[in-house]
Amino acid sequence: MNTANTSNATPRDYLANSLIRTQRETIAQCAEHMHRAITHHNIIYTGLTALRLAMIEIPDCPRLISAWFHVLYTDRAQRSKRTGTRYLKLPESLRSQPNITYLHGETVITCTHPLVTWAVLAPFLTQTEVIVLADAMLRAACRAVGSNGTELTKERLSDFLSNVGDFPGIDKCRAALAFLTTPTDSTMECRTLLAFLRHGLPYPIVHWQTRITNPEALVTSDLAYPDQLVVVEYDGDAHRQDKRQYRWDERKRQALRAQGHTVIVAFADDVLTERGRLALARKVAQALGMELPGKPLPPYRALMEDDRRTHDRNRQRRCRARRRGGSGATGTTQA
Structure with a gap:
């Protein structure tokens, strides 16, 4: 590879x-x-x-x-x-x-x-x-x-x-x-990207490259909005298992911040729950200097389908619960 x-x-x-x-x-x-x-x-x-x-x-x-x-x-x-x-x-x-x-x-x-x-x-x-x-x-x-x-x-x-x-x-x-533009590096990075799109943020650049001066290196960031100097990186298990990698990531992020970039680090908790995804999207929107729209841009409206299906399932559950409750109440009255 x-x-x-x-x-x-x-x-x-x-x-x-x-x-x-x-x-x-x-x-x-x-x-x-x-x-x-x-x-x-x-x-x-x-x-x-x-x-x-x-x-x-x-x-x-x-x-x-x-x-x-x-x-x-x-x-x-x-x-x-x-x-x-x-x-x-x-x-x-x-x-x-x-x-x-x-x-x-x-x-x-x-x-x-x-x-x-x-x-x-x-x-x-x-x-x-x-x-x-x-x-x-x-x-x-x-x-x-x-x-x-x-x-x-x-x-x-x-x-x-x-x-x-x-x-x-x-x-x-x-x-x-x-x-499907540029493939991400992992399923969790992809879910991070989709969390942004789901809440109305624009599509970031995947694998954005820039040069840092201290240390001197060409570095790659997971997701970025270069015009707004905003970088988002997902930290998974690999980053914690290798001390050398962890130190390099930290030096890279310090250098990016020193050059004026806002660096946001996302973890599993930020991606695997709806509350975490919303909070992460709000943090990125704030760094971009914009209000979080809450709904996807037109090309990405398909991401709303999961919410619609969840809403429909919850409504069906409530209807079934009401029917069961009504049936039980009738039976009690007749007894």
């Missing part, structure tokens, strides 16, 4: 090494899983399992995370009851797409191509996480995906959606394309 400067080397290596370890473990686990299979059809892995095999970071997916093995099926007869296995249906429009294979000794492990995996997972993900997954897929474009040597680009994602037929979640996938 290319690392143009010291400031980026550790986080990227940390992530890549973690994905390599996960891939190796998943290949071995899938081989064992296949040997224990009692079905007579070929097993094709998909969902989060396929992402781990392809060394792609997994999105936040509470509906599927409890099962480690996600297996494709096209008809109900292929769904056997197995511990730790979730069966996901392959839409008719995606059945002609090629798969990816891996070898574990003499065992051939087959999984869906990342584009198909993206489509299969879309109905289970929020709009935000569909974008996060697409960003992670583009981040994997710097290396071959799978033994087939497939590379992923935004153009390939767009062509895929244009050439396949309809499938559940295709609207989410299409909406994601507007957010």
